[in-house]
Amino acid sequence: MTSILTPAQRASFDRDGYILVRGFFDPEEAALLKRAMEADPAIRDNLYNRNDAKGATTKMVTWNHPGNSVYGMAVRSEKMVDTMEDLLGGEVYHYHSKLTAKDPLEGGAWEWHQDYGYWYHNGCMFPYMASAMAALDETNRDNGCLQVLKGSHHLGRIDHGLLDGDQVGADLNRVEQAEKQLETVYAEMAAGDVLFFHCNTLHRSDQNRSENRRWTMICCYNAARNNPYREHHHPRYTPLEKVANGAIKKAGLKFSDATHEGAFLKKAAAPAELTKKVGASFAQN
Numbered sequence: 001m002t003s004i005l006t007p008a009q010r011a012s013f014d015r016d017g018y019i020l021v022r023g024f025f026d027p028e029e030a031a032l033l034k035r036a037m038e039a040d041p042a043i044r045d046n047l048y049n050r051n052d053a054k055g056a057t058t059k060m061v062t063w064n065h066p067g068n069s070v071y072g073m074a075v076r077s078e079k080m081v082d083t084m085e086d087l088l089g090g091e092v093y094h095y096h097s098k099l100t101a102k103d104p105l106e107g108g109a110w111e112w113h114q115d116y117g118y119w120y121h122n123g124c125m126f127p128y129m130a131s132a133m134a135a136l137d138e139t140n141r142d143n144g145c146l147q148v149l150k151g152s153h154h155l156g157r158i159d160h161g162l163l164d165g166d167q168v169g170a171d172l173n174r175v176e177q178a179e180k181q182l183e184t185v186y187a188e189m190a191a192g193d194v195l196f197f198h199c200n201t202l203h204r205s206d207q208n209r210s211e212n213r214r215w216t217m218i219c220c221y222n223a224a225r226n227n228p229y230r231e232h233h234h235p236r237y238t239p240l241e242k243v244a245n246g247a248i249k250k251a252g253l254k255f256s257d258a259t260h261e262g263a264f265l266k267k268a269a270a271p272a273e274l275t276k277k278v279g280a281s282f283a284q285n
């Protein structure tokens with residue numbers, strides 16, 4: 001196994017619920033990923049909007065199965081998969097990946113949530129899941145970088161429900177208390193940096209109020225031993241074929257194909273349990 005984490009980084013993931021790895025993708029790899037995302041017609045054709053409470057929009061594309069595109073190679077690369085296996089304690093499989101694209105002066109905000117707040121409802125019994133957010137552009141406070149509440153994965157799963165806009169978020173009472181007790185960390189990243197975060201880590205991001213684009217690719221994994229007990233809109237256990245790290249550059253500007261990434265999801269479906277509008281009443285209970 002070739003996890004890229006040092007023992008100290010590995011320990012900080014357990015303590016803090018995230019670890020930011022600078023230069024995880026080198027400049028050539030990061031540029032390939034970005035240019036492919038910009039130029040792949042299938043990405044453009046499958047973009048959908050996700051609105052925040054104020055109507056600002058994040059553009060998204062979501063796919064379940066990594067193929068032989070340059071994104072597929074990044075997601076299947078030994079350095080990525082082995083690191084996830086290190087973090088999740090055993091074999092992992094690809095749960096889905098997505099582009100979250102915040103355009104200049106338009107990109108929408110994300111409310112505080114835990115990914116397991118959604119994934120729990122998909123039949124995933126254990127929080128043995130994590131994501132890797134790869135910066136395709138520079139991400140900072142002005143263009144809406146990800147924020148994490150340090151150590152919030154220790155809170156366990158918090159109830160989630162429908163907030164204003166299209167967003168499902170965490171119980172506002174809990175979030176308010178958590179914000180008082182835990183540090184908010186702004187994950188400012190250069191292109192190629194990757195933030196690994198636990199599925200119970202509370203995270204959010206602001207609108208992009210700057211002239212600079214903020215595109216990121218988020219790759220989500222589940223432990224093989226946590227096979228969801230029911231079918232849903234993301235895959236149950238599907239063996240993941242790792243590739244050598246060099247496969248990313250070898251792929252070059254290879255776009256998605258129809259059978260893998262090409263089977264894009266039209267929109268991330270919200271599990272029925274999360275379609276209840278709770279909004280402000282959350283905070284009054």
Ligand SMILES: O=C(O)CCC(=O)C(=O)O
Pocket residue numbers: 100110115144145146203204205216218
């Ligand atoms: O792109 C972002 O800022 C947040 C995305 C996110 O949290 C998600 O897709 O679950």
